[in-house]
Amino acid sequence: MPAIRHLYFHIPFCPKLCPYCCFYVEVGAKNKTRGFLDALLREVEVAARGHELKPTTIFFGGGTPSALLADQLAYLFDGLRARLDLSALEEFTLEANPATIRADKARVLREGGVTRLSLGVQSWDDALLKTLGRVHTAAQAEKTVGILRDAGFDNLSIDLMFSVPGQTAEQWRATLDKTIALQPEHVSSYCLTYEEDTEYFRKLTGGQFKQDDEHDAQLFETTMDVLASAGFAQYEISNYARPGRESQHNRAYWLGADYLGFGPSAFSTVGTDRWENVRDTAEYTRRVMAGENLVGFTEHLSPDTRRGEIAAFAMRTSEGLSAADLAPWEKSVAHFLAIGLLIEEAGRVRLTQRGKLLADAVAAAFV
Ligand SMILES: C[S@@+](CC[C@H](N)C(=O)[O-])C[C@H]1O[C@@H](n2cnc3c(N)ncnc32)[C@H](O)[C@@H]1O
Ligand code: SF4
Structure with a gap:
């Protein structure tokens, strides 16, 4: 691992x-x-x-x-x-x-x-x-x-x-x-x-x-x-x-790296598994010390969901994504390029200045 x-x-x-x-x-x-x-x-x-x-x-x-x-x-x-x-x-x-x-x-x-x-x-x-x-x-x-x-x-x-x-x-x-x-x-x-x-x-x-x-x-x-x-x-x-x-x-x-979160309400994501610790400090403390399970919420993400989530986050960064990474959303990307919310430069697709104002709507297309 x-x-x-x-x-x-x-x-x-x-x-x-x-x-x-x-x-x-x-x-x-x-x-x-x-x-x-x-x-x-x-x-x-x-x-x-x-x-x-x-x-x-x-x-x-x-x-x-x-x-x-x-x-x-x-x-x-x-x-x-x-x-x-x-x-x-x-x-x-x-x-x-x-x-x-x-x-x-x-x-x-x-x-x-x-x-x-x-x-x-x-x-x-x-x-x-x-x-x-x-x-x-x-x-x-x-x-x-x-x-x-x-x-x-x-x-x-x-x-x-x-x-x-x-x-x-x-x-x-x-x-x-x-x-x-x-x-x-x-x-x-x-x-x-x-x-x-x-x-x-x-x-x-x-x-x-x-x-x-x-x-x-x-x-x-x-x-x-x-x-x-x-x-x-x-x-x-x-x-x-x-x-x-x-x-x-x-x-x-x-960029989609694995991380572990510690403490009440902290999220962790490892591969396609995500979980959240209980959202209660006293209960969190009790469970840790008793050696009990801390998880208050858990979800298994499908690989497609996780890929979409990573694309949505990466699209908010200045590097954007490669055209190849965006293949699963070809249609939406073509639409956003056509209406000027995305731009493709040197093989990377990213938000235009106008796209930044509507970043949530663009990101929503990936998830
Ligand atoms: C988790 S908070 C922790 C920072 C620290 N507790 C504080 O408030 O000084 C991180 C940042 O999220 C932002 N934030 C919190 N609630 C927000 C909200 N409803 N809308 C926009 N930004 C928010 C604030 O700028 C805050 O500094
Ligand atoms: S309640 Fe706490 S975490 Fe939330 S914004 Fe205020 S100081 Fe930060």
């Missing part, structure tokens, strides 16, 4: 639930215990018995991994080092909320081997941060960037969200300009999605919030123009990097 090269760790704790968020998270410190950390490490031990684990990338996501205390993070990093062969590790990303980083924690992250910080800034406008229910201010986020730079991090990514209710084109432009001025190596810029079972979704269906596709498209086009002018390459529909600073972990997902 080939080695698994990409590991994801779901840390489900957040200081506060953001009203637009649909990730599995827990607010407060109830389960933020040593027991949970031991369960994560035990899950790694068990996985290492069934698979060769030699990660080139590790991603701590959530939730908010930076919500763990400095000594909890150090305990986890030491535990991972004791259980995993990290000799091939090239990228170790951790997602952080700006309100949760102080100099001592930044030092622990650095010493623990984290190479890349993904900072959830979302906006540099305090009024919009309030609308988003964020626990940090713009000034706090800027200070956090400084703390991380001082700690020696040379690979910072900033997460932003556009089409926030009430956000004007000028506010978005100012957020992009401020981001560029801080010189991150990477920017992820997401159009707000109204996810079911969130407060935002209820406000949308209740008529308090309105969606405006034209405004969304305008902000997205501004993003692409402004970040391109500042030297960021859009290597995936929502992701922009300085040369050589693309997220290797995310690229591996998009």
Whole structure:
């Protein structure tokens, strides 16, 4: 069996639930215990018995991994080092909320081997941060960037969200300009999605919030123009990097590599098997420690489904796909080429600028 090269760790704790968020998270410190950390490490031990684990990338996501205390993070990093062969590790990303980083924690992250910080800034406008229910201010986020730079991090990514209710084109432009001025190596810029079972979704269906596709498209086009002018390459529909600073972990997902996920609600995909751990931290911890099955959901993908899924993800990247890879969808591809949403160049088919605005519709043709 080939080695698994990409590991994801779901840390489900957040200081506060953001009203637009649909990730599995827990607010407060109830389960933020040593027991949970031991369960994560035990899950790694068990996985290492069934698979060769030699990660080139590790991603701590959530939730908010930076919500763990400095000594909890150090305990986890030491535990991972004791259980995993990290000799091939090239990228170790951790997602952080700006309100949760102080100099001592930044030092622990650095010493623990984290190479890349993904900072959830979302906006540099305090009024919009309030609308988003964020626990940090713009000034706090800027200070956090400084703390991380001082700690020696040379690979910072900033997460932003556009089409926030009430956000004007000028506010978005100012957020992009401020981001560029801080010189991150990477920017992820997401159009707000109204996810079911969130407060935002209820406000949308209740008529308090309105969606405006034209405004969304305008902000997205501004993003692409402004970040391109500042030297960021859009290597995936929502992701922009300085040369050589693309997220290797995310690229591996998009190109269809196998990965294992650890922690509650974490997904794994190996070949055509996909499963998700139970979405309950206490239950997850109990099951790991009792040696019980952790899987809350599992599916076996047909090879065609998996191929379609990989094509849909790869089509969102700047490399696109070879014409040969696209043979099963020849008709749809010909249609998208004819109407100018796809372009073929040097044997690769990829989204045009107009196609990027309709990327979801194009991707849907493959799945
Ligand atoms: C899993 S979150 C983790 C980051 C961290 N917990 C935080 O919020 O600072 C990763 C990113 O997804 C984006 N995101 C979360 N919910 C979203 C939504 N409903 N629509 C668009 N982007 C979203 C945000 O930009 C967020 O920083
Ligand atoms: S957006 Fe981030 S901080 Fe907010 S609830 Fe979701 S995971 Fe937690």
